Amino acid sequence: MPNLVRRSCGAADGSADMIDIDNLVLSYPSSTKPALDHVSLSIPEGQLVALVGASGSGKTTLLKTINRLNDPQSGTISLDGEDVSAIPGPLLRRRIGYAFQGIGLFPHMSVAENIGITPQLLGWSKPDIAARVRELLALVDLPADFAARTPAMLSGGQQQRVGVARALAARPKIMLMDEPFGALDPLTRDALGQSYRALHERLGLTTIMVTHDVQEAVLLADRIVVMEAGRIVADGTPRELMSEKAEPRVMELMSVPMRQAERVQAILSGAAHV
Amino acid sequence: MSEQIASAWRLLPEYLSAHIVLSAAALGAGLLIALPLAVLAARRPAFAWPLLSFASLVQTIPGLALLALFYPLLLALSALSGRWFGVTFPALGFLPALLALTLYALLPILRNGVTGLTGVDKAAVEAAKGVGMTPMQSLWRVEAPLAAPVVMAGVRTAAVWTIGAATLATPIGQTSLGNYIFSGLQTENWVFVLFGCAASAVLAFIVDQALGLVETGTALRDARRIVAGVAALLVGTGLAVTGLARPNAASYVVGAKNFSEQYILAELFAERLQAEGANVRQKQGLGSAIAWRALVSDEIDVYVDYSGTLWANVMGRTDVPPRDVMLAELTQWMKEKRGVTVLGSLGFENAYAMLMRRARAKELNIRSLEDLSGKAGNLALGADIEFLDRPEWAALQKAYGLAFRDKRSFNPTFMYRALSSGEVDVISGFSSDGRIIADDLLALEDPRHAIPSYDAVILLAPKRADDALLQRALKPLVGAISVDLMRAANLSVDRDNDKSTPLAAARALESQIRK
Ligand SMILES: Nc1ncnc2c1ncn2[C@@H]1O[C@H](COP(=O)(O)OP(=O)(O)O)[C@@H](O)[C@H]1O
Ligand SMILES: [Mg+2]
Numbered sequence: 001m002p003n004l005v006r007r008s009c010g011a012a013d014g015s016a017d018m019i020d021i022d023n024l025v026l027s028y029p030s031s032t033k034p035a036l037d038h039v040s041l042s043i044p045e046g047q048l049v050a051l052v053g054a055s056g057s058g059k060t061t062l063l064k065t066i067n068r069l070n071d072p073q074s075g076t077i078s079l080d081g082e083d084v085s086a087i088p089g090p091l092l093r094r095r096i097g098y099a100f101q102g103i104g105l106f107p108h109m110s111v112a113e114n115i116g117i118t119p120q121l122l123g124w125s126k127p128d129i130a131a132r133v134r135e136l137l138a139l140v141d142l143p144a145d146f147a148a149r150t151p152a153m154l155s156g157g158q159q160q161r162v163g164v165a166r167a168l169a170a171r172p173k174i175m176l177m178d179e180p181f182g183a184l185d186p187l188t189r190d191a192l193g194q195s196y197r198a199l200h201e202r203l204g205l206t207t208i209m210v211t212h213d214v215q216e217a218v219l220l221a222d223r224i225v226v227m228e229a230g231r232i233v234a235d236g237t238p239r240e241l242m243s244e245k246a247e248p249r250v251m252e253l254m255s256v257p258m259r260q261a262e263r264v265q266a267i268l269s270g271a272a273h274v
Numbered sequence: 275m276s277e278q279i280a281s282a283w284r285l286l287p288e289y290l291s292a293h294i295v296l297s298a299a300a301l302g303a304g305l306l307i308a309l310p311l312a313v314l315a316a317r318r319p320a321f322a323w324p325l326l327s328f329a330s331l332v333q334t335i336p337g338l339a340l341l342a343l344f345y346p347l348l349l350a351l352s353a354l355s356g357r358w359f360g361v362t363f364p365a366l367g368f369l370p371a372l373l374a375l376t377l378y379a380l381l382p383i384l385r386n387g388v389t390g391l392t393g394v395d396k397a398a399v400e401a402a403k404g405v406g407m408t409p410m411q412s413l414w415r416v417e418a419p420l421a422a423p424v425v426m427a428g429v430r431t432a433a434v435w436t437i438g439a440a441t442l443a444t445p446i447g448q449t450s451l452g453n454y455i456f457s458g459l460q461t462e463n464w465v466f467v468l469f470g471c472a473a474s475a476v477l478a479f480i481v482d483q484a485l486g487l488v489e490t491g492t493a494l495r496d497a498r499r500i501v502a503g504v505a506a507l508l509v510g511t512g513l514a515v516t517g518l519a520r521p522n523a524a525s526y527v528v529g530a531k532n533f534s535e536q537y538i539l540a541e542l543f544a545e546r547l548q549a550e551g552a553n554v555r556q557k558q559g560l561g562s563a564i565a566w567r568a569l570v571s572d573e574i575d576v577y578v579d580y581s582g583t584l585w586a587n588v589m590g591r592t593d594v595p596p597r598d599v600m601l602a603e604l605t606q607w608m609k610e611k612r613g614v615t616v617l618g619s620l621g622f623e624n625a626y627a628m629l630m631r632r633a634r635a636k637e638l639n640i641r642s643l644e645d646l647s648g649k650a651g652n653l654a655l656g657a658d659i660e661f662l663d664r665p666e667w668a669a670l671q672k673a674y675g676l677a678f679r680d681k682r683s684f685n686p687t688f689m690y691r692a693l694s695s696g697e698v699d700v701i702s703g704f705s706s707d708g709r710i711i712a713d714d715l716l717a718l719e720d721p722r723h724a725i726p727s728y729d730a731v732i733l734l735a736p737k738r739a740d741d742a743l744l745q746r747a748l749k750p751l752v753g754a755i756s757v758d759l760m761r762a763a764n765l766s767v768d769r770d771n772d773k774s775t776p777l778a779a780a781r782a783l784e785s786q787i788r789k
Contacts, residue, residue, distance in 0.1 A: 069403060094406030104401030108419045108495060118405045166405065 018206040024075035037230035050217035053227035097167035101178035112147035136165035156183035215257035294514035304379030312387025329381035344370035371443035386428025390421030426489035525553040529577035541780035582726035613736035618752030625728035627717040629703035642719035656698035673724035708765025
């Protein structure tokens with residue numbers, strides 16, 4: 001299975017890896033098991049990587065370590081060739097779009113202020129920010145008059161879309177998205193997933209998207225990384241992970257959408273016979 | 275009654291302005307100190323416990339005691355800084371009151387500040403970091419606005435406490451609405467007591483409403499409410515400040531301890547000084563030791579004290595010389611050792627006297643302290659709050675061995691009540707007290723001369739030693755007030771019906787002196 005777990009090679013051959021993670025180890029003070037256990041991962045520019053794995057496997061921890069919301073005990077991270085530990089945290093984070101798992105909108109700010117916050121921190125002019133907010137609301141398919149609302153006046157799914165818009169606001173080259181579509185209904189989720197994929201391509205973004213949903217991962221991602229207990233246990237294209245050569249455990253995980261589709265099919269055809 | 279109300283209203287602008295300025299300054303200082311500490315404690319939980327414990331500890335000290343403690347503390351600090359840097363500062367009045375009230379305001383602001391800041395949704399704080407805010411930006415743009423309603427609730431509590439506790443600033447020489455309460459309690463002028471309580475309550479209510487407007491404003495993010503609330507507070511404080519900042523030319527400060535006779539004499543002095551064209555302020559209701567120290571440090575210019583008190587408490591003497599000898603020695607010692615001028619004796623004594631109801635004394639066949647000593651074991655003593663700690667009481671015990679069945683301390687007014695009602699049999703009264711006539715009391719004789727004489731003497735502060743105006747105004751009072759005149763004046767203020775205010779009593783006394 002050499003092609004399933006691709007080790008970091010970016011630094012060695014000088015290729016243009018956008019995100020280069022090398023041998024990260026991180027333990028939270030309160031627990032004995034490391035949340036990240038020697039994690040290495042290289043992602044070339046333009047790739048959309050889906051990070052999947054059971055709850056508690058370390059997906060969120062990995063994202064937060066990339067933009068230095070967490071500090072690892074050892075290991076290095078480079079973004080576009082630059083070691084992140086050399087960049088002041090706030091400046092680094094203004095360059096990276098981050099959509100939080102818990103959405104994390106500021107309840108005392110309007111939707112427009114939420115979306116415009118990073119540009120504001122970067123010193124954009126007011127008209128530029130206003131224009132950007134209008135653009136992003138349209139992009140995430142929210143009516144323009146939502147700009148003046150507060151987050152409390154939105155549904156969970158609408159809040160999540162604002163969260164994605166906020167992450168995109170300062171035109172980052174790297175997007176870290178932690179279950180960004182979790183609170184959406186299947187229809188919107190599918191639509192927003194696809195429109196994000198299109199955006200990702202159009203803007204040439206590099207994205208890591210955490211998701212529980214293997215089907216979503218298969219449909220949207222160029223590459224799927226599977227985590228388990230703080231380690232990367234599989235890494236490849238959707239096709240590779242579903243191939244015969246994959247580890248049985250990984251294959252089982254990857255075949256969930258298939259099996260579900262078959263069951264749905266069976267039920268529907270069974271019902272037709274009644 | 276209506277005369278008392280009218281005189282209460284006349285005093286309101288001065289008392290209220292002083293009260294507002296003091297409370298506002300203390301609350302402002304409390305905010306400036308407590309808010310940064312709250313941020314520190316919220317960020318570093320290790321600091322939270324000691325800070326909150328300290329603030330809670332301060333809160334458990336009774337307000338009056340806290341205020342009083344700052345007086346000796348500042349006195350010592352002022353002496354030190356005078357020696358080292360040549361700068362002294364007043365230990366009486368505004369400064370100690372401000373410091374004590376500021377400490378008092380800390381706890382609610384600190385506690386709500388920490389609760390508010392640590393209670394801010396973790397997701398919002400993490401998001402603040404995630405979108406690229408620095409810790410300061412996160413504090414100002416996210417944590418502070420989200421914590422504001424809780425913090426404001428603490429500020430409201432602090433404001434109400436501070437306004438209430440500011441009434442206790444009177445005994446350390448800071449004018450406040452407490453002046454009504456303290457002088458009213460001493461002279462049993464209940465109109466004054468009620469007036470002071472009501473004024474302070476109304477002020478607290480109005481400030482609380484204005485802060486409530488700010489609080490709902492921060493909670494609802496309604497800038498108009500915040501602006502309205504803050505504007506109301508600022509305008510009120512501004513008016514109070516301008517009310518206080520009246521021009522006061524060469525102004526004299528007349529001190530008074532906390533009983534009727536002192537209030538009357540202070541009013542008498544003030545009237546006379548004003549008649550000479552001076553601008554006069556009064557610091558009323560001072561504790562005995564505080565009044566003396568305030569005079570020595572030039573914080574008040576003149577007050578009346580009693581020779582025996584000074585003899586024992588200030589000079590530390592335990593011998594009891596005859597009245598004239600004591601007065602002469604006292605006058606010389608004061609001048610040489612403390613720079614204080616004893617202008618002269620007013621002409622009456624306000625000596626400690628053991629008082630009994632005349633009927634009761636007759637029944638027990640007691641006329642002197644010697645008679646009393648054999649029978650004290652069956653009798654109860656009522657004393658004023660200072661008496662049992664004073665050297666005079668020790669001297670009495672030494673001379674007569676008075677072992678009472680029971681000893682209780684009272685506010686002077688209630689002490690007389692306790693005697694009339696038979697709750698106690700003997701009290702430590704004062705020989706110039708009008709109630710001796712009114713209640714038909716007997717002052718027990720002191721055949722062994724254990725109690726020194728207590729001539730009422732006019733004391734002038736060191737810096738006023740050669741002040742011509744003070745001499746002109748007050749010298750004529752030397753020897754002019756007999757004990758009967760003083761008793762009558764005291765009675766007119768202390769009695770229950772047809773009470774006079776100290777000012778009215780002072781004017782009546784003045785007309786008697788002129789005769
Ligand atoms: N702030 C924290 N303090 C201590 N342990 C944590 C913290 N955050 C996460 N963990 C633990 O680290 C492990 C990985 O968590 P996480 O990265 O959130 O997983 P995932 O996002 O894959 O569900 C889990 O065992 C979790 O309990
Ligand atoms: Mg997670």
